[in-house]
Amino acid sequence: MLRLLLLRHAKSDWPEGVDDVDRPLTPRGAAQARDVGAYMQEHGLIPDRAVVSIAQRTRETWAGVASPWQEAPPVQFDDDVYAASARRLLQVIREQGGDARTLLLVGHNPGVHDLVATLAAERDRVPLAYPTATLAVLELPVDGWPEVDAGTARVERVVVKGSD
Numbered sequence: 001m002l003r004l005l006l007l008r009h010a011k012s013d014w015p016e017g018v019d020d021v022d023r024p025l026t027p028r029g030a031a032q033a034r035d036v037g038a039y040m041q042e043h044g045l046i047p048d049r050a051v052v053s054i055a056q057r058t059r060e061t062w063a064g065v066a067s068p069w070q071e072a073p074p075v076q077f078d079d080d081v082y083a084a085s086a087r088r089l090l091q092v093i094r095e096q097g098g099d100a101r102t103l104l105l106v107g108h109n110p111g112v113h114d115l116v117a118t119l120a121a122e123r124d125r126v127p128l129a130y131p132t133a134t135l136a137v138l139e140l141p142v143d144g145w146p147e148v149d150a151g152t153a154r155v156e157r158v159v160v161k162g163s164d
Contacts, residue, residue, distance in 0.1 A: 002140040004093065004119070004153065005047055005104040007036065008112045010064065010133040010161075012057040021082065025060040032133035033064025035161045040065065045137065047073050048100035051092060053081035058106045061133075065106070073104075081107045086114035090148065097145025112136075116158075118150050125155035133161040 011029035014020075025033065040046060046069055052062045054077050066072040080092050089111050097103050105112070113130035119138055120126045127134070138153040 002097070002100075002142055002145065002148070003045075003102040003156075004138040004140060004148070005040075005045060005102065006112050006116055006136045006138065007061070007065070007104060007106045008109055008130055008132055008134050009053070009055070009058045009061040009106060010036070012132070021055050023055070023057050025057055025064070029057070029132065030060065030064050032161050033061045034067055036061075036133055036135055036159070037065035037068045039159060039161065040135070041068050045102070045135075047102045047104035049073050049096075049098060049102075050075040050104040050106065051081060051096045052077050052106040053084075053108060054079045055082050055108070058082075058108070062106050065104075073100075081105065083108060084111045086111055086118045089115045090118065090150075093148055094146045097148075100145075103145070116155065119148070119153035120155050121151050121153060122155065125158075127158050127160075131160060135159045135161070 010032040012023045116136045117126045137156040
């Protein structure tokens with residue numbers, strides 16, 4: 001059994017003249033990220049590995065999430081996660097999961113929300129909206145990441161630490 005944690009980045013700003021990839025978190029977003037990290041620690045959801053989009057807002061989200069932990073797991077900043085579709089994110093998970101039993105992916109909508117919907121065996125467990133700083137915890141009845149497929153995950157919980 002593998003566990004997949006799918007996190008949408010925390011609330012971001014879009015200052016004039018800044019490219020999308022370089023958008024920073026707002027102060028509220030930084031607080032959301034720390035809240036998610038504290039929640040993950042309190043509930044035993046520390047990943048063995050993290051895959052994070054190259055965007056500034058996802059990097060800052062990752063830094064905030066990992067800040068309360070004693071030791072941060074290995075992280076891969078992957079440009080394939082930025083603006084990725086659910087199909088592409090699934091491919092990244094299959095390729096980047098390695099020997100992790102719990103994998104965290106920090107990305108963007110609509111891809112992250114669509115991936116939750118794609119993987120969920122029970123569609124009624126998929127939230128209608130996926131605001132910033134939302135974390136889905138999925139249990140996958142497989143032994144390796146290359147085996148992850150559509151419609152096989154149990155949505156164990158969805159935690160909303162922010163809202164748009």
